[in-house]
């Protein structure tokens with residue numbers, strides 16, 4: 624990995640301020656780019672595997688193939704483009720730090736909790752096909768800019784699947800059922816785009832407000848499969864009646880799986896607990912794959928007070 628030469632001189636508070644300033648954008652979607660920046664941060668980190676330490680937010684490998692053209696990342700080139708002026712203004716920040724910081728800043732700017740975030744990620748280069756083995760010798764002063772090849776695509780969740788799939792994907796990163804439900808609450812924000820994922824619509828009526836509304840509508844509304852009238856779209860769920868909120872099959876899985884559902888119910892009632900759990904889980908997500916003090920950070924959760932189900 625190579626570290627940008629001036630990463631030590633970056634004023635991260637100023638970068639955060641500059642990110643906050645670009646979030647409102649009247650011509651884009653619902654008028655704010657925060658939701659797509661949060662999605663960028665999550666997808667940059669969500670490739671991590673605790674089994675071999677590959678993937679994760681370190682390296683900002685979504686700049687390169689194959690990750691840049693992973694179908695799950697469709698549309699995130701737009702998010703990366705939004706952050707390019709910030710990178711130009713603060714060239715010392717790594718892309719990996721910039722993308723994760725943008726996600727953390729956006730959550731808070733949209734009314735959510737403060738996300739614990741530390742700088743120190745570095746940007747990697749794609750390994751050329753015929754690169755000789757990388758020396759691990761510690762007395763070499765020449766740092767090799769190439770890193771191991773990035774993992775194959777397919778590590779991010781597929782919205783068409785079920786609770787078992789969610790567990791396979793998130794357990795691989797080191798998360799628990801409680802973390803899965805807490806992280807999914809980010810779907811209070813933003814929207815689906817037919818030209819990106821194929822899905823269509825918003826989860827809540829306030830897509831620029833970070834809140835526990837995702838859980839409330841999931842529980843309170845009646846959902847039916849969307850009847851695509853003019854074209855055959857993917858299976859997704861729509862609110863019954865004239866209003867048109869939507870859910871992905873993986874969102875519905877949180878309702879249909881009894882263990883996930885218990886957390887949905889708790890978070891629907893208790894926004895403070897949701898905010899605390901989200902901040903904790905999202906903070907750990909952004910650390911995945913990051914090496915600090917010679918140790919790779921794992922997602923496994925520190926001891927927390929147990930949730931009381933009533």
Ligand code: CCH
Nearest residue numbers: 658659662665780781782806809813814815816819820873
């Ligand atoms: Fe998500 N998400 N997400 N998501 N997501 C989509 C959009 C957003 C899944 C699928 C989709 C998380 C978890 C999951 C956001 C944050 C998070 C879309 C629409 C799909 C599909 C993309 C489009 O068409 O533009 C699936 C499956 C999972 C399984 O767990 C997690 C975790 C987070 C963050 C913590 C946000 C925010 C959006 C809105 C993006 C936008 O452009 O408005």
